[in-house]
Amino acid sequence: MKIKFNLTVLFFAVTAMALSLVACDKRPIPGDLILSTYNSDMEETREFAPMDTLYVKIAGMKANSFYRISALDADNNLINKIEARTNEDGVIDPTPLWYDMGLKVDADDPTLPPSLVWPSGIEPGAFKINVKSLYDNGESTDFTQDMWIVYTRAEGDTNPKPVVYSCYLGTPPVTKAPGVFYPENAFKETGTKDINGNEDPKTRVYVKADRVPTKIGNNVTVTKVDFYVLKFTGDTFKNGDDLTDSSRYVLHKTANVAIDEDGNGTVTGTLLWDLNDAPTRINPNQDNMAYSIVMDVDRDGVYDLGMDTDSDGLADHFIDGVDGNGSPGFIIQNTPANDVFVKITDINGDEVNVITENNNANHLFINIDNVPVGVSDPIGVFLINSDVYSPATNQFQISNTGDTADVRDDGNGTMGLALTNPTLTENDPRYLPYLASTKLLNTKTTGLDDWSYTGSAINVHKKLDLIIDLGNDGYYDKDEDIFIEDAITILDVPVAPVYKTCTDSAGTSYSEFFDESNTEGGSSIVYLKAVQDGPQLPYNVYVIKDKNWTAGDYLTGELFSVTGLSGSGTNPIWDLNGTYQVINPTMANNTYDIVIDNNMDGLYDAGDSILTIVILNTQANAYPRLTYVNIASGGSFGNIWEQHWTVYSEFCDYRDVFIKSGLDTNPYGAGYGVKAVFNPYFSWFCNPNPATPVAGLYYGLYVDVYIVNASTFDLANYGHVNELNDTVDVTGRHSTLVVQPSCYNGAGMMNIWKAPMTPGSYYVIVDVNRNGRIDEGVDIIDAVKKDGTTILDDPTAVGFTVE
Amino acid sequence: MKLRKMVLTAIMVFWACQTVSAASKQSEFALFKRSINPDYNWGENGVITVPKAMPAGKGNIYLAGSAQDSGTVEGDRIFLTSVTGVVGTSDDVEFGYTRRQFIWDNLDRTDLSMDTYSFKARIFHMTDSIIPQIALGMNAVSLNDNEFDRQEDILFNPYLAVTMRVPLFTEKAVLSATAVAESIYNEGETSDLYFSAGADLKLFDMLYLMAEVQGMGKEDEDQVVNLGAKVKMGWVSLGVAVYNCIQEDVSTGDPGFSDDSSDVRAYALVEIPLGKMFSKSENKTDTN
Incomplete structure (x- = not known):
């Protein structure tokens, strides 16, 4: 009896001691649980259907600090991760961590796309979630929790959601x-x-x-x-x-x-x-x-x-x-x-669609990407006078039957065959053949060759349309052939003028072509040389976008004017690296008239002179060729009072302008501020590889997101190692968010800049392959205006501004 | 080094020359199992996570706990602990309750907790040695916020365990081998079968060495190896287990110990062999 009594006492004593280990007061944690997981219906549950999304919420952390939340497999391999900032309460609200759970990678060939294998019944899944503080490299927080879930078919008595x-x-x-x-x-x-x-x-x-x-x-x-x-x-x-x-x-x-x-x-x-x-x-x-x-x-x-x-x-x-x-x-x-890209370049590869009249031996070249014909199919390339095109009929006969059927016409409407069956090239069967840098036109007057324009002298700029006759039948077919209106301009150059444009201060290098702004070592200063034989008279200079002039036109709408000039001499008129810059000029904005107002009456009239210059699109401001899309969002999805401009941007609340307090944004996540929302509807040809392409679970994709100051970050100077880092990020720390593997570009919302923001203009750069560098064809940049204009079209475009 | 070699050799037997791929269904299942399992009386009613066919025994009670370092949260250490209480209600039946709880280093609880209810019944038992014993068991956990109110919220883990106990010429050295087939069940759905095996060696009723392999019989999937050791002193046992400690070397393809995937848990147990004592007492009375 004595022994029994002692045993009982001992048992209860041990039990009480053990229970005391788990019965102490709970340490207060703002936001309740340290770590909570949810399915895509935002239900806190352990039941997931395959293809579901795992959301994770973190609480009890330091306020306004960056943390990495990683999903690890049972062997501690990384499945996916986010890096995000907590709010004032030390909470990161539910954020997608793992899209398309249950996708499986082929065990024999992990490079194959992941596939969905439905469990035959119910299937357990287990993984770990690690939370690590980034502000001190895990010194204060580095916590791992084992998680388990079940994938279910949920075939109960009721019909589950199909x-x-x-x-x-x-x-x-x-x-x-x-x-x-x-x-x-x-x-x-x-x-x-x-x-x-x-x-x-x-x-x-x-x-x-x-x-x-x-x-x-x-x-x-x-x-x-x-x-x-x-x-x-x-x-x-x-x-x-x-x-x-x-x-x-x-x-x-x-x-x-x-x-x-x-x-x-x-x-x-x-x-x-x-x-x-x-x-x-x-x-x-x-x-x-x-x-x-x-x-x-x-x-x-x-x-x-x-x-x-x-x-x-x-x-x-x-x-x-x-x-x-x-x-x-x-x-x-x-x-x-189905895209055909036609580009006219000079011998240096600079994009320009203008050539001067009179003995210019430098050819213009034609480049066509993705010609929608077979590589051995013949095509014709025609240059015609712009004034013969009839929009009313949209069809006209093209004569290719004789020596007269060339571009050397006299402007009476005859079509000209510029190229007969040029050689197409095909390197990649995914794309159609292309025509690379093929001579198209020169304006030689001596030593004529097959590409020489020999029409009568012109006294106004001559516009030529380009027709690519894909059917090679000599006819322009609206639904088949390619027609580019005003594709080429032959520049009227006055004979023996008083004024000439030059590229040097000595006035010895005459030219109508100048390099766009920021061209290193380029001819980016327009000099005007005047040779006044008689009295040395004053004159004013106006720089105006090219137009057709009529006597009596007011010299208004100028880009700028230069006054106080007088007599013979060479003066700098336009420093393209100065106040008035031209960046990435296109056919629409690369030609300017320099009007010399000799009588200084503010009108273009008799006695005044006009010189036309062309700004070459060099490689200087070549913005990276990648996907430009809206990323910066206010996060108020479907809120029609915010800025929206398409059905999809309305849904995602993309904005170009934020107020610095951010109070009109959605505070969900980590408080007010700029959110990143991937538009899942844009074209993106990049397929980032998962971090761990191994068999079994499908290992997810994540990307780094940077916000850089548009006034100091030179987007045209890209491709350098470590150009994207936390120093250039205006928030002091880039964010990392996961993307959907099944379409590569969908992602949930994440706060990437917590309010208050600093006024200025900014780009959002998504480093898809997380290498700290902008890679063409891979990364994504928000440098898109409200009307869809990207920085490629307008160098002033930024991702968003803060006012 | 010799011991390490012996252990590795033993593991190779279990490894069965299977090909290895990371994070297979088996390693997922292994992590799942150690997330829901009760703490067994290692070497007695379970190997480490593999249940043995032997129950706790009539009137016997044990209280086992384990702890795993889970890192730090804002400077304070946090541990994943579990405490299991098991009662043998008859010679062949045992019931258990397990509480999993994250606790801070000052023993304060966090809000992260989970319960497991377990049951095991031995259904075949002719002798204690050589002839295999067979038991059916069940663990039950909640799918919904640790609530057990509705049956559809409960995930069941039924299993069949077969254990063969082999004294090595003396009862002071006993080797046990266990094979387990198990599944999970919820709302009329069952999973595939999962197979595990384990072996434990008891020396002088004091030292226990355990090894188990989870995920047998799947040619395309790797197995998970857990190793453990326990020292028993009277009613108290202390032990340590290393989970998922063997990985295939990427370059050579040979299995070896790995810290990258493994987890370590400390283990303590207090057993109160009331049944045994009653039995001895009765035997003594009978003898008298």
Whole structure:
């Protein structure tokens, strides 16, 4: 008895001691749990469907400080990570950490695209989440929590929400085994080729569905379903929406698709839309590139959400399924497939479409990218007088039958064949052939060659249209051939003028061509040389964008004027590196008139002189050729009182202007300020590789986001090691956010600059491959104006300004 | 070095020359298991995470706890702890309750906690040695905020364990080998079967050496190896286990110890063998 008593006492003593370990007062944590996880419905749960998104919330951290939150696999390999700032309460609100959970990478070949493998029933998943303070390299916080979840099919007594997703059919070499369907959100426009020159598999939109209800209504068995491809409107589908309302959004319908072939309520890969057949999508834009897919299970042409069987206000007995409810199910990217790029250059490769008359032996050259013909198909290139083009008819005969049918016309409307069957080149079967730097035109007057313009002398600038006769039939066909109006200007150069433009202060190097601003060692100062034989008279100079002049025109609208000049001598008129700069000039803005107002009456009239100069587009201000899109957002999605300009930017609240207090932004996340929101609708040809391309789990993608000051960060001087760092980032620390692997460019919202912000102009640079450098064709920059103008078109474009 | 070599050799037997790929379903499952498992009485009713067919025994009670360093939060250390209480309600049945809790270094609790309820019943037991014993068991955890009110919120982990106990010529050195097949279940859905195996060597009823492999029988997936040791002194045991400690060397393809993927847990146990004592007492009375 004595022993028994002692044992009991000891047992309770030990139990009490053990329980005391877990029964002390809780340490107060603002925001409750240190770490919380949510599914895409923002439910705090351990149940996830494959393709779901894991959101994570952190609390109890230091206020306004950067932390890295990483998802690690069971072997401590990185799955994905974000780097974000806490708010005043030390909280990072729920942020996407892991998109498309459950995607699997082929064990034999991890380079293949990830695929979705539905669990045969229920499947456990386990991973770790690590939280690390970045402001002290993990000294204060470096915490790891083991997590577990289950992937479920959720086939209970009620119909679970059906899963519908777009996919493409993998064919070699995309996959070793043909017939594999890969989830995909970003398809490619009509005519896009793969690396072998075959139709790209992503030009065909397939759909797969799982958890398709097999019984609906009064125990009605479902054997077939209909699919609708609907234009994405940014809105969510509501119970009772008419799917057949063609005035609203019907695009495509695929009926009578059998389900349950494997007894599990599934729809196997079914072709919904072959973009190479009608209706095609060529050069899709923001208005016709995003779509949703609705699976009409009861085939009544109406969207039926389902029923609320437990009267909790939420549907729990689902019927129809949607891919793209509130966000697009898939997009069609604008690829280079149907784009023809024509560029006229000089012998140095500088982009210029102007040549002077009278014995200019320097050719203009033509470059055509993506010529939409076979590499051996003949084409014709014609230059015609601009004044013969008739927009009314849009069709005119092109004569190519004789010596007279060339550009050496007298301006009476005769067409001119400039090039006969130029040699096309093809290096990459994904793209069409190209015509590289081929002689097009010179204005020799002696030693004529095949490209010489020999028409009569001109006394006004002569504009020529360019026609690329793809059918090579001698006729311009509107729907087939390429027509560029005013593609070339032959510059009228006065004979023996009093005034001449020069590139040197000595007045010995006459030229009508000058280098754009910031051209290192270039001819960027326009000198005006005057040789007045008689009395030395004063004159004024006006620099005005090129126009057709009529006597009596007022000299207004000038870029600037220079007064106080007099007599013979050479004077600098325009320093292109000074106040009035020209950056990346195009055909539309590269030609300027220098009007010498000899009688100084402010009018162009008899006795005045006009010299025309051309600003060459050199390589000096070559902004990186990459994707320019809106990134900076106020985060008030769907708030029509904020700045919006397209249906999609309205949805994402992209802005060009922020107030420095940021009080009109969404405080969700880390307080008021500038948010980063990836527009999932832009064309992006980059596919960043996951950090850990190994078999098993699909390892996610993340990118670094920098905000740099547009007044000090020279975007034209790019490509240097470590040019993107936390010193150039105006917030003092770049952010890292995850992107969706299935379409590469979708991402959740993240605060990238906490208010108050500093007034100024800024670019947002997304370092996709996280190498601290701007890489053409890879990275993304927000240097886009409200009207869609990018910095490539207008050097003043920035990502956003703070006022 | 010799010991290390022996251990590695032993592990190679379990490794079974399988190909290895990182973060397979097996390593996920292994992490899942050690996130929901009760703390067993190592070497007695479980290996480390692998349950043995032997239950705690009628009237026997133990209280086991383990702790794993989880890092620091704003300068304060934090530990993942678990405490398991198991009661043997009969010779063949045991019930257990496990509380997982993150605690600060001053023993304050955090809000991160999770409960596991467990049950095991031995269904075949002819002799204590040689002839395998078979048990069915079940762990139950919540899928929804640690709530167990609704059945659909509960995830069940049923398993079948087969253990063979082999005295090495004397009861002072006993080797046990265990094989387990298990699944998970929720709302009418079950998972694939998962297979694990473990072995423990008990020496002089004082020193226990344990090794287990999770994820047997999957050719394309790696296995997870856990190793542990326990010293028992009277009613108190102290031990340490290293989880997921073997990884294939990328360059050579040979398995070896790895710190990159492993986790270490300290372990303590207090057992109160009431049943054994009663039994001895009764035997003594009978003898008298």
